Amino acid sequence: MITPVLVVAAAIVDDLDDPRELLAARRAVPARLAGRWEFPGGKVDGDESPEDALHREIREELGVRIGLGDEVVGPDDGGWRLSEDYVMRIWLAEVVEGTPEPLVEHDELRWLAPHQWHDVPWLDADVRIVDRLASLSVRLS
Numbered sequence: 001m002i003t004p005v006l007v008v009a010a011a012i013v014d015d016l017d018d019p020r021e022l023l024a025a026r027r028a029v030p031a032r033l034a035g036r037w038e039f040p041g042g043k044v045d046g047d048e049s050p051e052d053a054l055h056r057e058i059r060e061e062l063g064v065r066i067g068l069g070d071e072v073v074g075p076d077d078g079g080w081r082l083s084e085d086y087v088m089r090i091w092l093a094e095v096v097e098g099t100p101e102p103l104v105e106h107d108e109l110r111w112l113a114p115h116q117w118h119d120v121p122w123l124d125a126d127v128r129i130v131d132r133l134a135s136l137s138v139r140l141s
């Protein structure tokens, strides 16, 4: 079996202590993913730790610095299987410096208000992660 490539992503909320709004990013590329919404992030390079890769990806994609909260542990050996080729690890996060902008592979960002976290067409594999986040946020609030 081929080992899936590790993708890391951030579930950026307005406030880690009281998460209400969730940042979603709309993909502009590639064409088969364009128009669908996702968590900002990307692939881990060979020599990086997952956390370093996540800080790099968020700086490149959104132009901000983030602070990480807890990892949102998934059902697939702790991660979230996206497809045959990819598995994703995702952390809660908040912006600590800058204002997020869609700089590279996104064409729109949206802060989703409470109860609207499902209101954009997420990439298929992300829907169950949004479900998990919504249930966590209900428990936290």
Ligand SMILES: Nc1nc2c([nH]c(=O)n2[C@H]2C[C@H](O)[C@@H](COP(=O)(O)OP(=O)(O)OP(=O)(O)O)O2)c(=O)[nH]1
Binding pocket: 007, 008, 009, 033, 037, 038, 039, 040, 041, 042, 043, 044, 082, 086, 088, 123, 125, 126
């Ligand atoms: N970043 C990210 N990728 C996701 C999510 N959900 C999901 O299925 N994917 C898929 C889309 C891609 O096929 C794959 C790899 O992510 P990516 O294209 O963002 O990785 P990257 O930025 O390093 O890409 P590149 O520089 O090599 O073009 O993971 C998600 O929420 N965030």
